[in-house]
Amino acid sequence: MIDQPEKIPQHRHCRNCGKAFAGDGQFCGEECKGSAGTDAKKKIRKLFFAWILIVGVTVAVVAVYYLAR
Numbered sequence: 001m002i003d004q005p006e007k008i009p010q011h012r013h014c015r016n017c018g019k020a021f022a023g024d025g026q027f028c029g030e031e032c033k034g035s036a037g038t039d040a041k042k043k044i045r046k047l048f049f050a051w052i053l054i055v056g057v058t059v060a061v062v063a064v065y066y067l068a069r
């Protein structure tokens with residue numbers, strides 16, 4: 001006797017909370033869609049400020065190095 005593979009209903013996993021849901025899109029609801037968007041924006045902002053900080057420190061170190069000579 002061959003085991004029949006269990007049929008899993010068509011579903012997706014929310015990209016924000018990982019919850020399984022039926023329907024279209026990448027998120028289980030508007031709430032996750034919205035918070036995922038803001039999270040991504042926050043991440044970009046954090047990266048942007050980290051980059052500015054690194055560049056600023058590098059420029060400051062180089063400036064001090066040349067000015068100190």
Ligand SMILES: [Zn+2]
Pocket residue numbers: 014015016017018019027028029032
């Ligand atoms: Zn979700």
